[in-house]
Amino acid sequence: MIRLHNVSKTFFIKKPNRQDRRAEASESGASSTSVQALKNVDLHVPQGQIHGVIGLSGAGKSTLIRCVNLLERPTSGTVSVDGQELTRLSGKALNTARHGIGMIFQHFNLLTNRSVFANVALPLELMGMKRGEIRERVAPLLELVGLADKANQYPAQLSGGQKQRVAIARALASRPKVLLCDEATSALDPQTTGSILALLRDINQRLGLTILLITHEMEVVKSICHRVSLISGGELVEEADVGDFFTAPKTRLGRNFLNDFLELEPPRALIERLVEAPGEHTHPVVRLAFSGDAVSTPLISRLARECGVDVSILQAKVESIQERTLGLMIAELMGSPAKTLEAIEYLESHDLNVEVLGHVQRND
């Protein structure tokens, strides 16, 4: 449904005024600088999928999502939505194609001097729809987002969550096939965030809407996304099904996001004792992630029995990621170097993701 092929975006920034320009040009030899916000991005979001793009501030998330409806035109590469290559279009043809793409924003972008009804009606008015038709289209949308009783109120009379519901109804007014969500819950408290995410999930299921969202919050990815991409320095560095990403992120950045989210770090006292290289008298400290059958299998006691390695559990928790249960543990494996190596191989052979965090001196 959404396809980005080899998309790059460079912003050229002119120096502010003539005087500054002269001063800076003599220093750098140029009167403008450039920022490459996206580098060769390939992304495919199939119909009906909720796809999250997560990254740190400045990674390129907003630029990426704004390239999908050409609010930002890529410097190179192609963007297609619903089989139509948008990067070939301009003017009226592009405007028409944009009717198929709704968008919501962090700060809602409602018109304060228009009622809830009139805000939702706006895109339909711009499309030249007749008043009667508009009324017929807007009423069920307000029903869908749970604001049927607020049609005549103004944005200032609404809570943040209600404003975002109006924005969602407005985005759906032209019956788009794709909804773009630009940090849609970042300005909301956790409870309201939950209700907006539930609404988006509901819309996705009921209308078969394809959703591309950008966020810096793992909670958003965990709650509603089917698939996730990780962006860093304008590049997509990792892409996975959400269950796989939460079980075994492939990149260091992915692991950092996950560890911050799960708050599963070794105790500080242990971190201070950790050394990178194993020695004759050290034990490995490992982070284990397991899902599926492994969650209900008594692997740790088997490890002791079958590999002769004792396990000291330092932290553990079980998380539900959509339909999957994910177990996480930080543990010290206590045994000789050969036996602990055998234990790690045993765990890996049972589909556990094992990350060696370091080694600690044995106390025995």
Ligand SMILES: Nc1ncnc2c1ncn2[C@@H]1O[C@H](COP(=O)(O)OP(=O)(O)OP(=O)(O)O)[C@@H](O)[C@H]1O
């Ligand atoms: N209009 C612009 N002009 C110049 N540089 C820009 C422009 N928009 C974005 N950038 C630069 O492009 C890079 C990516 O910015 P972008 O806003 O896409 O990141 P982001 O991941 O959305 O960040 P945040 O989470 O802080 O909003 C940054 O270095 C930013 O300064």
